[in-house]
Amino acid sequence: MIAPVDDTGTSARGATDGSAAVPPILAIGAPVQSLARKVHPSVLFQLVQLSLAYVYTLRHLNGETHGSNLAAAFTSLESVAPLLSAAVADIYQSAHEALIVGFSGIDENMDGYAKCSLLDDILAIYADHTHVAAMVSDIYRIVTDILGTRVSSAGSPARARVKRGEKRIFFLASIVKQMQGEADPWQFMAIDVAMLKRRYASEIQILESGSPTAPEPAENASDQAGGAEAKPQIQAL
Numbered sequence: 735m736i737a738p739v740d741d742t743g744t745s746a747r748g749a750t751d752g753s754a755a756v757p758p759i760l761a762i763g764a765p766v767q768s769l770a771r772k773v774h775p776s777v778l779f780q781l782v783q784l785s786l787a788y789v790y791t792l793r794h795l796n797g798e799t800h801g802s803n804l805a806a807a808f809t810s811l812e813s814v815a816p817l818l819s820a821a822v823a824d825i826y827q828s829a830h831e832a833l834i835v836g837f838s839g840i841d842e843n844m845d846g847y848a849k850c851s852l853l854d855d856i857l858a859i860y861a862d863h864t865h866v867a868a869m870v871s872d873i874y875r876i877v878t879d880i881l882g883t884r885v886s887s888a889g890s891p892a893r894a895r896v897k898r899g900e901k902r903i904f905f906l907a908s909i910v911k912q913m914q915g916e917a918d919p920w921q922f923m924a925i926d927v928a929m930l931k932r933r934y935a936s937e938i939q940i941l942e943s944g945s946p947t948a949p950e951p952a953e954n955a956s957d958q959a960g961g962a963e964a965k966p967q968i969q970a971l
Contacts, residue, residue: 776825777909780817781866782856782923783832784906787814788869789855790840799872804880805890811873812895814839817902818877819895829926846938853931860924863917870910874903 791799791810799807812818814836826832837849859865877900880891913919 774825776827777906778919778923779826779829779832780815780823781870781906781910782829782927783826783836784811784815784817784873785856785859785866785869786833786836786852787811787818787839788873789852789859790814793852793855799876800879804876804883807876808880808891808896808899811876812891812899818899819891823902829923830930833927833930846934846941849934850931850938853927853934856927857924857931860920860927863914863920866920867907867910867914870903870907874900874907877903 788811791807791814794810795803795807808818816835816839817823824835826835833853837844859869877896880896881893881900883890
């Protein structure tokens with residue numbers, strides 16, 4: 735079980751200590767060719783934001799995303815990853831941008847320690863492609879469990895929002911399934927995640943040392959790799 739981020743922004747237990755059980759990979763998804771002829775890079779950026787939403791939700795609910803916590807889990811996920819329920823899915827230009835937007839949905843005053851803990855969790859997921867598939871499967875399980883609940887209680891998300899999220903997670907699950915066995919895309923995204931973590935770690939060091947020197951702007955691997963090449967158009971989620 736993943737430990738919660740406490741009020742000081744530090745985790746009660748290391749995020750990568752191997753104590754968290756990996757959720758099962760569900761037999762979901764369709765051949766990606768039936769959904770889009772070419773996958774836009776922004777799909778990976780949406781996935782990295784969804785990863786942030788997932789690790790935050792697990793910490794926020796102490797790993798308890800079943801039963802009576804289903805509604806809270808979905809609300810937490812959609813607050814960080816608007817992809818789940820927004821009428822129009824955001825298109826990001828980099829993993830860095832997607833993560834910054836995601837963090838703003840959690841708490842704009844969250845300190846650097848807490849942010850680094852969450853980014854460590856994402857890096858642990860991206861270290862193994864099967865963990866990415868397990869993450870998407872677990873989110874799909876949360877969404878379908880809510881849809882399978884006939885009785886709506888106070889605080890339950892609107893069914894239309896959950897249904898929209900179910901369709902989008904199905905699409906992303908199809909993408910991840912198509913990429914199963916490939917390590918390069920996740921390593922590529924992990925570079926951006928690690929760069930942002932170094933940015934926050936640098937800010938922590940500056941604050942603690944009292945140095946007025948500002949940290950260098952965070953670069954991202956996707957911008958470096960893309961250069962001036964035009965990005966292909968995509969099918970909206």
